[in-house]
Amino acid sequence: MRYQRPKGTADILPKEAKQWSAVESRAREVFEKYRYQEMRTPMFESFDVFSRTSGETSDIVTKEMYDFYDKGDRHITLRPEGTAGIVRAYVENKLYGPEVQKPFKTFYMGPMFRYERPQSGRLRQFHQIGVEAFGADSPALDVEVISLAMALLNSVGLHSLKLSLNTLGDNESRQNYRQALIDFLEPHEAELSKDSKERLHKNPLRVLDSKDANDQKIVAEAPSILDYLTSDATKHFTLVKQYLDALEIPYEIDSNMVRGLDYYNHTIFEVMSDSKAFGGKWTTVCAGGRYNGLVEQLGGPETPGVGFGLGVERLLLILDAEDIELSEQQDLDVYVVGIGEKADIESLKIVQALRQQGFSAERDYLNKKPKGQFKAANKANANYTLTIGQEELDQQKVNLKDMRTSQQESVGLSQIYTDFAQAKSVLDEKEN
RNA sequence: GCGGUAGUGGUGAAGUGGUUAACACACCGGAUUGUGGCUCCGGCACGCGUGGGUUCGACCCCCACCUACCGCCCCA
16 A cells, blocks of 8 residues: 555544534534533644643653644644643633623634554544633532533433542642652652652652552552642632532542643543443543633733543544444435436436435436446435436436335426425325 | 554455465346346456565565554553
């Protein structure tokens, strides 16, 4: 094979694309109910937009950025996630202005890029559907965003889900906890895994997330973030939990949960699935949280924010594993069987007329014999065929056949052009 | 970035260091001239991921590269 798609990319063929667009349209329906409006921002941004916000030491910035210098020597990055670009646009277009109602609630869907080793459900170009809500600190908004995430997943037929919840507190909480964690981990430094030793000083919270069994044993004894929250942070988190209870949304507190991006604070959450798509292991399909301070980081006024991102490829893997088919197949209404050269132009006119009358119509373009055309009609799941040849042309009639019952009736050509529905119903009635 | 497995036609795949690369499905054509879903018959890889090498000779052995899948890292 001469040309192949770049590593870590996928061609989405018609069959899969139907499922994609079904997911997208379900998502849009849910967003409409929650009053989140779409934004479309560039797929590439200035490198700094991400390096500043995601954290200079985060893995995304240090090794997963798809970046390059363009012909104008600008340092460009294909967006690795959605939030930073949305925030940039929010600030640049002054959506924080007084004429914009708060909270400003928006959603996006589209491709993201990370330079990493592909695996199933993890591509270099992957897709996310995400939401962001700016300008309100209320825990009720955190809960709206979480409930939106759940509603979205429910709307595509997923119900066996787990909501993991944690808080990172505010800045002060985080500073205090960070120090406490370092104080706790340093005596154990020698026992830690190689990766965790490195993380200990760069980003100690990441040690909590280690998959290493020995690390986990050590971490089990570590202090909990929940004991270092300021009273404000505690209050926020308490209310989030209370509101979730009020909505009867079950959740599990996971005080070791962290985020790969540095801009999060307060509430963070993940929605996980134990679908057989991932071998029954709990895998995150949707992750988000609050990011107060991010808007300032990108040059806007002090503005709180909260949102989530959902991995579309992962979602589709689950739907596939659970045999959930969202789009119902559309049968072909009419296949026009044309016989002989003279009928060619008539076939062309008939399919055109049928389509204008609102029916789906198809015809042959390969000069197939009638038998072949009927086979094609059958394969396309055609409900009706219209046969037109020399005889029919002479009499200005066509043969209308119901492919289900094989009943056939001669119908005036003019009626096909003016009102196919009528012709069809006459045939249907005769059959009954 | 590291480790492991794999790579034969549209698809699922069998295959051996030595003339014509099984089989099945799909697809196309035919079985009396203009009518489908069944059956029967026929066709369908100038080629075995790419490039080197070993050999009298390689799809089958060796090396490199590419890609996919799995694990690690990390994450959606």
